Amino acid sequence: MKIVTCSAPVNIAVIKYWGKRDEELLLPINDSVSGTLSEMYAKTSIAASPDFAGNRMWLNGVEETFDSPRILNVLQHFREELKKSGASKEILSWKLHICSENNFPTAAGLASSAAGYACLVYTLATLYGLQEKIELSAIARVGSGSACRSIYGGFVQWEAGNRADGKDSIAVQLAPHTHWPEMEILILVVSDNRKKTSSTGGMSRSVKTSALIDFRAKNCVPKRVQDISKAIQEKDFQTFAEITMKDSNQFHAICLDTYPPCVYLNDVSHAIIDLIHRYNAAAGSTKVAYTFDAGPNACLYLLRQDVPEVLNLVKRAFPNDKINSPEYLKGIPVTEKPISDDLAKKINLEPIGHNLLKYIIHTKIGDGPQILPESQSLLNSSGLPIKM
Amino acid sequence: MKIVTCSAPVNIAVIKYWGKRDEELLLPINDSVSGTLSEMYAKTSIAASPDFAGNRMWLNGVEETFDSPRILNVLQHFREELKKSGASKEILSWKLHICSENNFPTAAGLASSAAGYACLVYTLATLYGLQEKIELSAIARVGSGSACRSIYGGFVQWEAGNRADGKDSIAVQLAPHTHWPEMEILILVVSDNRKKTSSTGGMSRSVKTSALIDFRAKNCVPKRVQDISKAIQEKDFQTFAEITMKDSNQFHAICLDTYPPCVYLNDVSHAIIDLIHRYNAAAGSTKVAYTFDAGPNACLYLLRQDVPEVLNLVKRAFPNDKINSPEYLKGIPVTEKPISDDLAKKINLEPIGHNLLKYIIHTKIGDGPQILPESQSLLNSSGLPIKM
Numbered sequence: 001m002k003i004v005t006c007s008a009p010v011n012i013a014v015i016k017y018w019g020k021r022d023e024e025l026l027l028p029i030n031d032s033v034s035g036t037l038s039e040m041y042a043k044t045s046i047a048a049s050p051d052f053a054g055n056r057m058w059l060n061g062v063e064e065t066f067d068s069p070r071i072l073n074v075l076q077h078f079r080e081e082l083k084k085s086g087a088s089k090e091i092l093s094w095k096l097h098i099c100s101e102n103n104f105p106t107a108a109g110l111a112s113s114a115a116g117y118a119c120l121v122y123t124l125a126t127l128y129g130l131q132e133k134i135e136l137s138a139i140a141r142v143g144s145g146s147a148c149r150s151i152y153g154g155f156v157q158w159e160a161g162n163r164a165d166g167k168d169s170i171a172v173q174l175a176p177h178t179h180w181p182e183m184e185i186l187i188l189v190v191s192d193n194r195k196k197t198s199s200t201g202g203m204s205r206s207v208k209t210s211a212l213i214d215f216r217a218k219n220c221v222p223k224r225v226q227d228i229s230k231a232i233q234e235k236d237f238q239t240f241a242e243i244t245m246k247d248s249n250q251f252h253a254i255c256l257d258t259y260p261p262c263v264y265l266n267d268v269s270h271a272i273i274d275l276i277h278r279y280n281a282a283a284g285s286t287k288v289a290y291t292f293d294a295g296p297n298a299c300l301y302l303l304r305q306d307v308p309e310v311l312n313l314v315k316r317a318f319p320n321d322k323i324n325s326p327e328y329l330k331g332i333p334v335t336e337k338p339i340s341d342d343l344a345k346k347i348n349l350e351p352i353g354h355n356l357l358k359y360i361i362h363t364k365i366g367d368g369p370q371i372l373p374e375s376q377s378l379l380n381s382s383g384l385p386i387k388m
Numbered sequence: 389m390k391i392v393t394c395s396a397p398v399n400i401a402v403i404k405y406w407g408k409r410d411e412e413l414l415l416p417i418n419d420s421v422s423g424t425l426s427e428m429y430a431k432t433s434i435a436a437s438p439d440f441a442g443n444r445m446w447l448n449g450v451e452e453t454f455d456s457p458r459i460l461n462v463l464q465h466f467r468e469e470l471k472k473s474g475a476s477k478e479i480l481s482w483k484l485h486i487c488s489e490n491n492f493p494t495a496a497g498l499a500s501s502a503a504g505y506a507c508l509v510y511t512l513a514t515l516y517g518l519q520e521k522i523e524l525s526a527i528a529r530v531g532s533g534s535a536c537r538s539i540y541g542g543f544v545q546w547e548a549g550n551r552a553d554g555k556d557s558i559a560v561q562l563a564p565h566t567h568w569p570e571m572e573i574l575i576l577v578v579s580d581n582r583k584k585t586s587s588t589g590g591m592s593r594s595v596k597t598s599a600l601i602d603f604r605a606k607n608c609v610p611k612r613v614q615d616i617s618k619a620i621q622e623k624d625f626q627t628f629a630e631i632t633m634k635d636s637n638q639f640h641a642i643c644l645d646t647y648p649p650c651v652y653l654n655d656v657s658h659a660i661i662d663l664i665h666r667y668n669a670a671a672g673s674t675k676v677a678y679t680f681d682a683g684p685n686a687c688l689y690l691l692r693q694d695v696p697e698v699l700n701l702v703k704r705a706f707p708n709d710k711i712n713s714p715e716y717l718k719g720i721p722v723t724e725k726p727i728s729d730d731l732a733k734k735i736n737l738e739p740i741g742h743n744l745l746k747y748i749i750h751t752k753i754g755d756g757p758q759i760l761p762e763s764q765s766l767l768n769s770s771g772l773p774i775k776m
Contacts, residue, residue, distance in 0.1 A: 211604075211607075211608045211634075211638065212600050212603065212604065212608075212638070212641065215600065215603045215607075216599075216600065219599075219603075220599045220600075242647075245647070246599075246647050249644055249645055249646075249647065249649050250599065250600070250644075250645050252644055253600065253641040253642065253644040253645035254641065256637055256638075256640055256641040256644060257637055257638050257641035258637075259630075259633070259634050259637065260661070260662075260665040261637050261661060263658045263661075263662075266655050266658075267654055267655045270651045270654075273648070273649060273651075274648075274651075277648040
């Protein structure tokens, strides 16, 4: 039996992926750009053995049936690569035990599938010794589109590509996580009970019905990708932040132009957007950028020096019964810096509402997937989950 | 002294006006189409006399200073037309007392300025005997863009025009109110306390910052105007309704693509949108269309036969303490028809929340401005407001 354990991080797009040109191969209609996060990751152990009776899978402590078409698709790609590589036929016949968990709540709508599929692919590649030999991002992509961006740390571009077979639809690293170490992220997890459209269903409906999505993909995104790549290279936060906010807004505009519309932002999301614009205006420069995926949670990109003050801003605008509980601020510890009375007045800072946020996560730009030591395995020597 | 009293109706756009090509002349970047409402109107009395000490104006019972640039602009247009018409110079020197009121709450965000300016222009034209001689819609337009559409009853198109001087930016009637007498409207007035961006400020920001607004104006609206005009001529409700909803959504998408974004819809607006889509899907055909202006209130276009059931739908989805008060349902009386258990189940009809609507107005497509008898004057024989 062979056991390998790896981790792969969450990524948060600043130029959004929305719309597929091929639903089977998960090929997008436009490039996207993301930051890879530290602190938030999936961890996966895979055991392969000729003695296992069959394939089994445990996700976040629950055994799942081994029949997800996307997972089978990923495994099929590996089998093909193994054959091409001339590996012994023996390992191809070995059954797998896959055990995976996220170190953050999956229900919070925080792009858990991207980290999960990136981790599955990275761990399989390590298990099979294929890491350096194949394009991991292309295989992660067939699991979950944006998973391809979690194959690298730092800032990552997913090139849409042109080929029908998708071979050129891969992720490339724009800059490693060491390039702009001051870049940090606050995630505001918003309370929300609405039934939401899945992102797969939503983007499919957008491609079919939005009158604006093509124009966005062809005429807006290319320049934004070029400009934000340059801003990342030059560590130009103002430009980075403005493009990030505009692209988040345009992505949600496309969702609203869909029929029936897909609505992911709620009143709290919009109150956060408004608060950030008021803060930036009062501060006299763009200090914080918001971006929202297919859900109401806000991801704020900002520089380390501004985190203490912005944390105070958020806590004052969104008072919460749990505000002093250690569970309320997760991730990297940070000491708040009170906003001056003068600035608070300029912002017109008032409590927006009570208990509107569930909690806050503080993180930063981080490295890509890692091979973890045996001591961190989720599977025991029999290939079964250690904790169930 | 000469006194004239007229009324002019509210109109609700189904193809939205958003964006000016000339801020001075209020020339739009695209055509728009609206229905003129019965029941909801502005009423204006204007007295002209050589004996008045100066111009005075009362709006909804409050005296206002006579210095609004838009009102002065409208008056300037009339002076020019009077000169051209060879009218005696005497009447040009007479001072005016203008008294105007709406028969609906102005604070509800229900396009009160359109009815108000249309009424001002129609009343002045009547006073000066210019009604048949000048293009009233072009003068109403310089007061408030969408006011030009309130110059006609039924369904109205505001042609954007191409000329720099705006002479071809006028309203034309697509069909009189007698053409499609079954078309009715329910307005759901939504409780909302947010400070909102004015539509003038919002559309100016959209023109400056939205990457999508030009594409909408040039590539989406023209076909929609053509298709909805045909749907109106043919009384094709399905097509009318679908275009109406898509254009409302696209207008709000453009608002969201603006930087900083303009947000007019709130969670209640989105719950109404979702409810209408669920109702139409369960009913098996598009029975109701929603449309939202620059505010959270929903205007539902629907056929008379469906009003009783849709009223029941709305009351059940939005329970309200005042639901049985006569003040809760204003406008044309209507008897509810309970939704069948089967349909309610298909819709998954549950209360969305308590007291989320302020009240409901039931109206229909109506006639254009009217000259009213002396008995309806808002000014007494001294030219002063009768009720203050």
